[in-house]
Amino acid sequence: xxxxxxxxxxxxxxxxxxxxxxxxxxxxxxxxxxxxx
Amino acid sequence: xxxxxxxxxxxxxxxxxxxxxxxxxxxxxxxxxxxxxxxxxxxxxxxxxxxxxxxxxxxxxxxxxxxxxxxxxxxxxxxxxxxxxxxxxxxxxxxxxxxxxxxxxxxxxxxxxxxxxxxxxxxxxxxxxxxxxxxxxxxxxxxxxxxxxxxxxxxxxxxxxxxxxxxxxxxxxxxxxxxxxxxxxxxxxxxxxxxxxxxxxxxxxxxxxxxxxxxxxxxxxxxxxxxxxxxxxxxxxxxxxxxxxxxxxxxxxxxxxxxxxxxxxxxxxxxxxxxxxxxxxxxxxxxxxxxxxxxxxxxxxxxxxxxxxxxxxxxxxxxxxxxxxxxxxxxxxxxxxxxxxxxxxxxxxxxxxxxxxxxxxxxxxxxxxxxxxxxxxxxxxxxxxxxxxxxxxxxxxxxxxxxxxxxxxxxxxxxxxxxxxxxxxxxxxxxxxxxxxxxxxxxxxxxxxxxxxxxxxxxxxxxxxxxxxx
Numbered sequence: 390x391x392x393x394x395x396x397x398x399x400x401x402x403x404x405x406x407x408x409x410x411x412x413x414x415x416x417x418x419x420x421x422x423x424x425x426x
Numbered sequence: 427x428x429x430x431x432x433x434x435x436x437x438x439x440x441x442x443x444x445x446x447x448x449x450x451x452x453x454x455x456x457x458x459x460x461x462x463x464x465x466x467x468x469x470x471x472x473x474x475x476x477x478x479x480x481x482x483x484x485x486x487x488x489x490x491x492x493x494x495x496x497x498x499x500x501x502x503x504x505x506x507x508x509x510x511x512x513x514x515x516x517x518x519x520x521x522x523x524x525x526x527x528x529x530x531x532x533x534x535x536x537x538x539x540x541x542x543x544x545x546x547x548x549x550x551x552x553x554x555x556x557x558x559x560x561x562x563x564x565x566x567x568x569x570x571x572x573x574x575x576x577x578x579x580x581x582x583x584x585x586x587x588x589x590x591x592x593x594x595x596x597x598x599x600x601x602x603x604x605x606x607x608x609x610x611x612x613x614x615x616x617x618x619x620x621x622x623x624x625x626x627x628x629x630x631x632x633x634x635x636x637x638x639x640x641x642x643x644x645x646x647x648x649x650x651x652x653x654x655x656x657x658x659x660x661x662x663x664x665x666x667x668x669x670x671x672x673x674x675x676x677x678x679x680x681x682x683x684x685x686x687x688x689x690x691x692x693x694x695x696x697x698x699x700x701x702x703x704x705x706x707x708x709x710x711x712x713x714x715x716x717x718x719x720x721x722x723x724x725x726x727x728x729x730x731x732x733x734x735x736x737x738x739x740x741x742x743x744x745x746x747x748x749x750x751x752x753x754x755x756x757x758x759x760x761x762x763x764x765x766x767x768x769x770x771x772x773x774x775x776x777x778x779x780x781x782x783x784x785x786x787x788x789x790x791x792x793x794x795x796x797x798x799x800x801x802x803x804x805x806x807x808x809x810x811x812x813x814x815x816x817x818x819x820x821x822x823x824x825x826x827x828x829x830x831x832x833x834x835x836x837x838x839x840x841x842x843x844x845x846x847x848x849x850x851x852x853x854x855x856x857x858x859x860x861x862x863x864x865x866x867x868x869x870x871x872x873x874x875x876x877x878x879x880x881x882x883x884x885x886x887x888x889x890x891x892x893x894x895x896x
Contacts, residue, residue: 393496393631396644400503404695407510411688414514415681 430570430736437608437740441589441747444601448592463524463676469599470677470686475693476602476748477669478509479609484701484742485562486804489718491705495634495641497648498705502698504660506691512665513687519827520674521683523892527756528668528823529764534892535826536834536885538768543841545764547818548668549790550845552757554811556794558804559750560586562719565804566743569723579798582747587791590751591784598751599676605744612741613700615734616726620707623729630703633710641706655862659809662816662868666823668756719804750794758786806857813852817867818845821875826893833885836878844871 390398465473490498525531528548533541560582567578590598624630631642640646664670670687677683708721716724726738762783767774774782801807818841825832848867851859 391631391642392644393642396496396499400499400506400698401695403503404506404510404692407507407514408688408692411510411513411684415684 429733430739433733433736433740434743437744438585440604441585441601442592444589444604446592448600464678465599465673465676465682466678467682467685469603470673470682471689472606473599473602473748473752474670474673474686474690476606476609476745477673477752478690478694479606479697479745479749484697484745485565485719485722486558486808487698488701488705488708488722489720490805491702492709492714492721493718494647495638495706495709496644496702497640497646499644499698499702500648500653501656501660502694504657505664506694506698508661508664509694510688510691512670513684513691516665516827517674517677517684517687518680520671521677521680522895523675525675526672527760527763528666528671528819529760531671531826532819532822532837533764533768535889536822536832536837540822540834540837540841541764542768543838543845544819544822545760545768547815547841547845548760549757551663551811551815552668552753552760553790553794553797554814555808556586556750556753556757556791557797557801558807558811559746559753560795560798561801561804561807563743563746563750564798565719566723566739566746569720569727570739576799579795582743582750583791583795583798586747586750586754587788590754590791591787598748598755601751602748605741605748608737609741609745612738616730616738617700617703619729619734620704620725624707624710630707630710634706637710637713641709651861655864658868659813659816659862659864662820662864663812666816666819668760669752672752672756672759754787754790754794757790758783761786761790810852810863813862813864813867814845814848817848817864817871818842820844820868821871825875825879829879830890831879831884832875833879833882834889835882836875839878840871840875843874844868847871 487498487501490501523531523534525534527545529541529544532544560579563582564575564578567573567582568575571578589601621627621630624633634641673686674683677686704722704725708716708725711725711728712721722742723739726735726742729735730738762779766782767779797807821844822832822837822841825837844867847870848863851861851863851866855861855863
């Protein structure tokens with residue numbers, strides 16, 4: 390694997406991991422919350 | 427290019443019509459600035475994504491990838507995570523606070539004086555970025571029509587000012603949605619056609635390796651000092667970005683705010699890939715012989731004849747204009763809320779405030795136009811504007827959420843010092859300074875904030891209360 394390919398892969402993995410954390414935080418930690426104002 | 431002319435004129439008529447429609451519905455400042463806090467998930471996300479995808483992200487970033495290749499991915503390493511982390515840490519807090527602008531937050535936590543300084547820094551930031559967007563729009567227009575760059579800048583400025591003044595954030599959010607759809611379709615057409623032209627993904631990399639192997643390296647064009655400066659500028663300015671805060675305040679609920687931020691972060695990964703591929707493909711096709719800022723418009727003009735090219739060009743114009751309009755709303759709102767209401771006439775009626783915001787939208791647009799004539803490149807104006815803002819306000823805003831000991835005296839002085847040192851550093855050392863102005867700017871802001879906070883009286887309980895419950 391070339392350096393730039395690993396670099397790209399790392400970038401996507403970081404973004405995806407953070408997005409999953411965001412979703413977990415929103416739905417798993419507050420499952421019953423319906424997004425009140 | 428007739429197809430482009432017809433499509434562009436049709437598109438402009440649509441924008442003005444939307445501005446008119448929402449101008450009739452507008453009842454007061456809440457409608458103009460935060461769309462009555464009723465933006466649902468698709469609208470919040472679209473307006474965030476479209477605002478995010480401005481001239482910097484499309485034309486400017488592609489221009490840098492054109493010059494430097496993969497080294498520029500470091501910028502995305504800071505940008506994308508910063509957006510998603512805002513969703514994780516701040517989106518809900520901001521929606522709960524339900525304010526209008528960033529200075530509102532500083533007034534709530536510190537005092538009116540700090541709100542006033544922040545209004546100046548925000549107006550400078552927004553107007554600087556709008557100047558960059560006007561230049562980006564003019565680059566596209568002058569490529570297509572072969573017009574004088576100055577004439578193209580005038581036209582872009584007039585159009586954006588017109589429909590923003592009419593419709594406020596409602597018009598901006600709806601036009602953002604339309605503009606974003608046009609862009610997505612345009613790019614779906616552009617990417618495969620471009621790759622086909624350069625022999626596919628592997629063909630692109632073989633050509634780059636032959637023409638300039640440094641394009642495939644990750645540090646060749648990005649020394650560590652530069653990477654550090656990018657991380658600080660991008661994280662600090664995004665974490666307190668007034669356009670992002672405004673959309674968080676305008677979301678219909680807290681969940682909408684957080685999810686919209688996360689989706690925008692994921693959209694940024696796609697945008698990064700698009701700019702990288704198009705920028706590097708332009709390098710291969712033009713053999714590095716054109717200006718970076720012109721790489722994208724010229725690539726599209728060359729590769730996509732007729733209706734396809736027209737569509738993509740209109741899409742790029744659309745995102746550039748949607749960023750400019752959003753920031754004009756922020757600049758004018760900040761002025762009226764924090765300067766006029768705070769210092770000149772606190773008892774102003776809603777109706778008069780709305781009139782004044784419209785006048786300020788026009789004035790901000792005109793100042794941005796003047797600056798566009800002054801700045802030399804898109805990225806220069808945008809990054810410098812972000813640096814002043816971030817150096818002044820990052821520390822006071824973060825302390826509002828995370829450090830109770832931070833005092834109003836510290837916030838006021840550190841905001842002034844951070845902004846001022848950044849500007850002075852740039853004036854003394856110029857655009858090619860070996861140390862980026864953000865580094866001394868933010869350093870002095872941190873030191874002065876901590877020292878003055880510890881030397882002054884602990885903030886009153888009532889100032890801390892709104893931030894404790896979020």
